[in-house]
Amino acid sequence: MLLDLLESIQSFSLMVYHAARYCVTNFRSREVLIQMDRIGVGSVPIVFLASLFAGLDMALQFEVVMAPYGAKALLGKVVATSIVRDMGPVMASLVMSARVTSGIASEVGMMQATSQIEALSVMGVDPVDQIVAPRILSGIVMMPILSVIGDFLGIFGGLVIAFLAAHIPAPLYWSGVREALTLPNMVNGAVKPLVFGFILTSVGCFYGMKAGGGAAMVGRTTTRAVVAAAVWILVANFLISKLLLNLWGNEG
Amino acid sequence: MIEFENVSLGYGDKVIVREITLEIPDGKTLVILGGSGSGKSTLLKGVLGLLHCFSGRIVVNGAVVDSLTQNELLSYRQRIGMVFQEGALFDSMTVGENVGFWLWEHTDMTDSEIEARVRLLLSFVGLIDAINLYPGELSGGMKRRVAIARAMAPQDPLVMLYDEPTTGLDPFTSKSICDLIRQVQKEFGVSSLVVTHDLQDAFRVGDLFTFVKDGTLVVTGDRDAISKSTDPFVRTFLAI
Ligand SMILES: Nc1ncnc2c1ncn2[C@@H]1O[C@H](COP(=O)(O)OP(=O)(O)O)[C@@H](O)[C@H]1O
Ligand SMILES: [Mg+2]
Numbered sequence: 001m002l003l004d005l006l007e008s009i010q011s012f013s014l015m016v017y018h019a020a021r022y023c024v025t026n027f028r029s030r031e032v033l034i035q036m037d038r039i040g041v042g043s044v045p046i047v048f049l050a051s052l053f054a055g056l057d058m059a060l061q062f063e064v065v066m067a068p069y070g071a072k073a074l075l076g077k078v079v080a081t082s083i084v085r086d087m088g089p090v091m092a093s094l095v096m097s098a099r100v101t102s103g104i105a106s107e108v109g110m111m112q113a114t115s116q117i118e119a120l121s122v123m124g125v126d127p128v129d130q131i132v133a134p135r136i137l138s139g140i141v142m143m144p145i146l147s148v149i150g151d152f153l154g155i156f157g158g159l160v161i162a163f164l165a166a167h168i169p170a171p172l173y174w175s176g177v178r179e180a181l182t183l184p185n186m187v188n189g190a191v192k193p194l195v196f197g198f199i200l201t202s203v204g205c206f207y208g209m210k211a212g213g214g215a216a217m218v219g220r221t222t223t224r225a226v227v228a229a230a231v232w233i234l235v236a237n238f239l240i241s242k243l244l245l246n247l248w249g250n251e252g
Numbered sequence: 253m254i255e256f257e258n259v260s261l262g263y264g265d266k267v268i269v270r271e272i273t274l275e276i277p278d279g280k281t282l283v284i285l286g287g288s289g290s291g292k293s294t295l296l297k298g299v300l301g302l303l304h305c306f307s308g309r310i311v312v313n314g315a316v317v318d319s320l321t322q323n324e325l326l327s328y329r330q331r332i333g334m335v336f337q338e339g340a341l342f343d344s345m346t347v348g349e350n351v352g353f354w355l356w357e358h359t360d361m362t363d364s365e366i367e368a369r370v371r372l373l374l375s376f377v378g379l380i381d382a383i384n385l386y387p388g389e390l391s392g393g394m395k396r397r398v399a400i401a402r403a404m405a406p407q408d409p410l411v412m413l414y415d416e417p418t419t420g421l422d423p424f425t426s427k428s429i430c431d432l433i434r435q436v437q438k439e440f441g442v443s444s445l446v447v448t449h450d451l452q453d454a455f456r457v458g459d460l461f462t463f464v465k466d467g468t469l470v471v472t473g474d475r476d477a478i479s480k481s482t483d484p485f486v487r488t489f490l491a492i
Contacts, residue, residue, distance in 0.1 A: 110343075111343070114343075118336070119336055120342075121329070122300055123330065124326045124354075124358060125357050
């Protein structure tokens with residue numbers, strides 16, 4: 001059991017190491033563009049929707065808590081802070097894990113089950129080079145961009161509630177938002193999606209690559225990959241939060 | 253020329269193929285016959301260097317597969333024409349891209365040179381019209397043809413390997429695939445290994461035949477020798 005875990009960690013690290021090396025030594029621009037389109041551009045609508053509703057709901061809930069204390073004026077700052085630091089990247093990544101991680105795991109798993117992966121190695125091409133590297137790279141590049149879009153939508157959703165339900169004037173909300181956009185918060189909001197983008201894609205590739213037992217196993221592999229990605233995203237989220245808090249204290 | 257010298261192969265510590273000795277001269281096609289799970293694909297994996305021999309050695313054109321370094325193994329594999337069971341075409345690429353993939357990866361030919369060679373190969377297998385289709389849009393027989401064209405991309409393959417090239421095809425399509433394999437054989441004149449469990453197809457493509465049962469060879473020889481064999485396993489196979 002423990003040995004299996006260690007073995008998995010080892011082969012995962014090796015895969016990532018080789019993928020990183022191929023990104024440098026044998027950059028496949030065409031593959032990367034295709035994956036960026038599929039992973040990134042293709043995910044805009046769901047990130048858009050998820051973040052908008054997360055923002056709407058968050059403003060609604062915070063307003064209920066804050067109104068009795070007369071702290072409604074702080075709503076913009078609170079909503080923007082939690083979105084930029086936490087909810088934005090986490091929401092977007094979790095939604096993405098359902099779309100991207102499952103997509104990658106099932107696609108690569110199917111390639112494994114139908115010998116396409118073996119065919120690649122027989123044709124003298126490392127599957128990590130052709131399949132894994134472009135996907136991880138695209139995840140790392142596209143997730144921060146999606147996250148910014150998501151942050152913006154979430155903050156906008158907050159504004160809608162602030163204006164319509166809490167009757168906070170828009171300029172007041174916006175000045176709160178501006179206060180929230182401190183350097184530590186923005187670094188936080190940029191580092192997280194980068195890491196999450198890596199987790200989303202690498203976990204999908206890893207599970208797909210080691211999928212065995214034919215087409216019937218692809219479904220189960222996919223489920224496992226999505227669960228693993230979601231859990232790792234939440235673990236990483238906590239760790240990054242902790243690390244950055246230690247670095248900057250509670251400022252921002 | 254492929255030589256198996258006392259070769260045992262398997263996965264982990266499970267032995268699948270036991271002490272096989274075989275020789276396939278240049279220009280000859282050896283057909284490996286046997287039921288499913290008997291270790292036929294495992295034998296091919298040995299030739300490809302995907303599995304290490306537990307004992308014995310596999311020698312292809314003088315090179316001992318097991319003793320190749322990682323880099324030598326890569327360039328060795330690049331010169332093997334392998335047709336996978338079911339074709340194993342890359343789903344995300346068109347037929348043309350599948351056939352051109354090897355050239356794209358391993359030669360410095362220009363795009364137009366590659367396209368010319370791809371067209372040549374596709375006309376050889378009779379599928380020039382399918383160049384822009386995706387594997388998902390092809391019938392089983394067409395997929396095998398594309399897989400054969402893809403395996404022919406290296407101009408000077410050392411050997412050609414076919415894993416169940418006709419399994420799951422109707423008899424008419426099977427025959428046309430067998431004819432195609434013979435044509436490829438004439439074109440390249442290298443040793444070929446064809447795995448199948450269909451006797452009729454075996455006789456269509458093969459010069460030499462061998463029967464595998466539970467990882468060991470029962471009888472090896474030409475059509476005459478096979479027909480005269482008194483081994484009960486072979487007799488049952490011939491009677492089907
Ligand atoms: N990757 C693998 N790991 C472990 N056992 C395998 C693997 N591939 C095949 N086997 C086993 O090896 C035996 C022979 O398989 P194979 O060579 O594919 O048979 P054939 O091609 O003749 O149908 C089977 O019992 C199969 O279960
Ligand atoms: Mg087989």
